[in-house]
Amino acid sequence: MKRYLSVCLFLLVQVAIAQKPINVDNEFAFAAQQYALMLKSHPDTTKFPQSTNPDGTVRNMSSDWWCSGFFGGSLWYLYERTKAPALKEAAQKWTMAVAKEQGNTGTHDLGFMLYCPFGNGYRLTKNATYPPILLTGAKSLATRFDPKVGVIKSWNKFQTYDYPVIIDNMMNLEFLFWAAKTSGNKDFYNLSVTHADNTMKNHYRPNYSSYHVVCYNPDGTVTAKKTAQGYADNSAWARGQAWGLYGYTVMYRETKDKKYLDHARHIADFYLNHPNLPTDKIPYWDFNAPAIPNEERDASAGAITASALLELCTYGGPSSKIYYQSAVKMLESLSSPTYKANLGENNNFILKHSVGHKPQKSEVDTPIIYADYYYLEALLRYDTLHRKPEFRS
Numbered sequence: 283m284k285r286y287l288s289v290c291l292f293l294l295v296q297v298a299i300a301q302k303p304i305n306v307d308n309e310f311a312f313a314a315q316q317y318a319l320m321l322k323s324h325p326d327t328t329k330f331p332q333s334t335n336p337d338g339t340v341r342n343m344s345s346d347w348w349c350s351g352f353f354g355g356s357l358w359y360l361y362e363r364t365k366a367p368a369l370k371e372a373a374q375k376w377t378m379a380v381a382k383e384q385g386n387t388g389t390h391d392l393g394f395m396l397y398c399p400f401g402n403g404y405r406l407t408k409n410a411t412y413p414p415i416l417l418t419g420a421k422s423l424a425t426r427f428d429p430k431v432g433v434i435k436s437w438n439k440f441q442t443y444d445y446p447v448i449i450d451n452m453m454n455l456e457f458l459f460w461a462a463k464t465s466g467n468k469d470f471y472n473l474s475v476t477h478a479d480n481t482m483k484n485h486y487r488p489n490y491s492s493y494h495v496v497c498y499n500p501d502g503t504v505t506a507k508k509t510a511q512g513y514a515d516n517s518a519w520a521r522g523q524a525w526g527l528y529g530y531t532v533m534y535r536e537t538k539d540k541k542y543l544d545h546a547r548h549i550a551d552f553y554l555n556h557p558n559l560p561t562d563k564i565p566y567w568d569f570n571a572p573a574i575p576n577e578e579r580d581a582s583a584g585a586i587t588a589s590a591l592l593e594l595c596t597y598g599g600p601s602s603k604i605y606y607q608s609a610v611k612m613l614e615s616l617s618s619p620t621y622k623a624n625l626g627e628n629n630n631f632i633l634k635h636s637v638g639h640k641p642q643k644s645e646v647d648t649p650i651i652y653a654d655y656y657y658l659e660a661l662l663r664y665d666t667l668h669r670k671p672e673f674r675s
């Protein structure tokens with residue numbers, strides 16, 4: 283009997299540990315302390331915290347790197363929850379540090395670079411100096427859309443190809459929808475819809491996984507389907523699946539066209555039902571990585587997916603509770619010591635264990651700034667939803 287009781291007690295404790303609810307107050311208190319240390323270690327606003335070098339030192343990047351907006355954006359999310367004036371001041375400073383990229387027509391990443399900091403900053407403060415910067419940035423981004431091809435060009439060159447488009451590019455469309463609404467210029471809206479439609483047609487496989495890179499001819503026909511950051515051309519690179527899921531969820535939000543909702547649901551189902559998705563729901567860096575289970579996880583893909591699912595679940599449908607519960611599981615995993623750093627460790631990033639570019643052996647199993655950004659965003663979304671009766675279990 284005694285033995286039976288102790289086994290029951292042991293199992294109850296295990297269940298309690300496994301289902302420890304997310305305490306958003308605690309998570310934000312920790313993240314704010316960690317980022318206070320990050321701010322202390324980053325006095326120079328030309329050096330943006332990015333990740334960790336192989337020697338363990340912090341890797342900083344300049345404002346023209348595609349990730350420069352995530353630090354300011356994360357500071358805005360921290361300010362949104364904590365209302366700490368010091369975080370607002372820091373967010374303003376790191377937001378303005380990216381302003382000079384508004385005229386940069388050499389990158390497709392202006393959505394990440396400008397909308398994450400300036401978009402959130404404007405949403406929270408209505409600072410009138412931000413919209414003109416954003417609108418200039420949106421015009422710069424739109425120069426990369428060739429109507430004859432029907433998609434926004436990602437990189438200027440990839441291997442021998444002159445018009446490569448990566449699935450990540452779906453993440454720029456939210457910025458362009460904002461620009462359409464703010465300026466009244468419908469071109470931003472129309473080109474976003476055209477880009478999303480062509481990407482749906484050409485990037486997606488019948489099982490709703492996506493290629494990473496699709497290369498176009500000048501007439502809009504496809505010349506090659508490749509990968510840059512995934513394991514193989516035909517594999518499902520985890521972050522690419524996350525970018526697509528997030529992007530088509532936003533497409534539905536902005537257009538209310540049901541085909542985008544259906545597509546987002548199909549992507550979510552591919553991801554969540556994949557036999558290689560671990561039980562903690564944080565994916566390996568590629569769903570088809572050859573040495574699974576001895577491959578690195580990508581916490582950034584987990585954070586992006588959690589955030590996307592926490593929007594997708596609000597659009598109803600029979601799987602809405604599954605999407606919500608899966609996202610909560612992802613957030614529980616990311617908030618556990620397996621993925622979340624201790625105070626003052628991890629070069630002051632919040633999350634450990636992301637993968638940037640494994641084929642190039644770059645940022646493999648390191649913290650990366652965008653994992654933190656989407657983790658904070660997902661926590662804020664969870665905070666709103668978990669009080670709603672339809673999501674309370």
Ligand code: GLY
Nearest residue numbers: 348450511521638
């Ligand atoms: N946009 C590049 C990446 O996701 O690594």
